[in-house]
Amino acid sequence: MSSFILMGDVIGSSRQNASDLANQLQGLVGSVNAARQDDIVSPLTVTLGDEFQAVCKSFEGASRTVQQCNEGLLRRSRPFELRYVIYQGKIETEINPDIAHGMLGEGLTKARELLSRKDSSRARTQIVLEDKESETFHTLLYAIIDNMWNEPGLRRFPEIFAELLYTDGSDEDVAEMFDRERSQVWKYRRNWNMVVYRSSLEMMRQGFFRQ
Numbered sequence: 001m002s003s004f005i006l007m008g009d010v011i012g013s014s015r016q017n018a019s020d021l022a023n024q025l026q027g028l029v030g031s032v033n034a035a036r037q038d039d040i041v042s043p044l045t046v047t048l049g050d051e052f053q054a055v056c057k058s059f060e061g062a063s064r065t066v067q068q069c070n071e072g073l074l075r076r077s078r079p080f081e082l083r084y085v086i087y088q089g090k091i092e093t094e095i096n097p098d099i100a101h102g103m104l105g106e107g108l109t110k111a112r113e114l115l116s117r118k119d120s121s122r123a124r125t126q127i128v129l130e131d132k133e134s135e136t137f138h139t140l141l142y143a144i145i146d147n148m149w150n151e152p153g154l155r156r157f158p159e160i161f162a163e164l165l166y167t168d169g170s171d172e173d174v175a176e177m178f179d180r181e182r183s184q185v186w187k188y189r190r191n192w193n194m195v196v197y198r199s200s201l202e203m204m205r206q207g208f209f210r211q
Contacts, residue, residue, distance in 0.1 A: 002130060003041070003091045004056045005111045006065055011081045013050035022049050024079045032068045039064050045100035051115070053100045053108075055091065059129065059138075062086045063204050066125065067145075067166075074154070074162035081149065084125045087111035124149070144200045153192040160185075164194050165201070 089107020
């Protein structure tokens with residue numbers, strides 16, 4: 001039986017203070033583990049100073065965990081950026097429910113190889129599934145979602161972007177939260193393509209993975 005392996009690493013970690021980065025990554029991992037414990041078999045575990053791995057219950061669970069990481073980064077004003085691998089593959093040893101460490105298997109090896117690949121054209125989120133139609137669909141879906149990291153609005157106001165993307169607050173509520181005019185928030189929604197990103201996230205949450 002195959003498992004859903006999630007790995008991630010920090011983009012450009014060599015340009016950051018190692019101690020600060022380690023503390024920030026550990027803080028993010030801890031909050032994601034608490035929020036997504038129902039989706040996780042073996043928790044997000046920092047394996048090196050700038051990498052983590054986990055085992056999730058399902059592809060949808062791995063996707064929700066990735067989005068929880070992204071939301072956490074936005075709400076922390078983007079102290080760093082992550083890239084991910086979601087890999088469906090075999091783990092031969094017993095899965096440790098307390099820490100994602102000390103496990104062996106072809107799936108883990110292949111996921112690590114993908115994560116370590118130095119290729120400027122690689123996708124921010126790489127997906128490998130046994131069902132190739134599902135893999136193609138979700139790769140395209142993630143390409144849309146990952147494009148949001150290039151949005152000028154996200155770069156300028158990551159906390160506002162996160163509130164519009166991940167919650168159902170009204171324009172009036174968001175305006176009051178961030179001391180903006182309601183008309184400004186309405187323009188943010190329109191100019192930042194929030195309908196596209198929210199629709200893509202909703203499709204992912206509903207799940208289009210074929211067992």
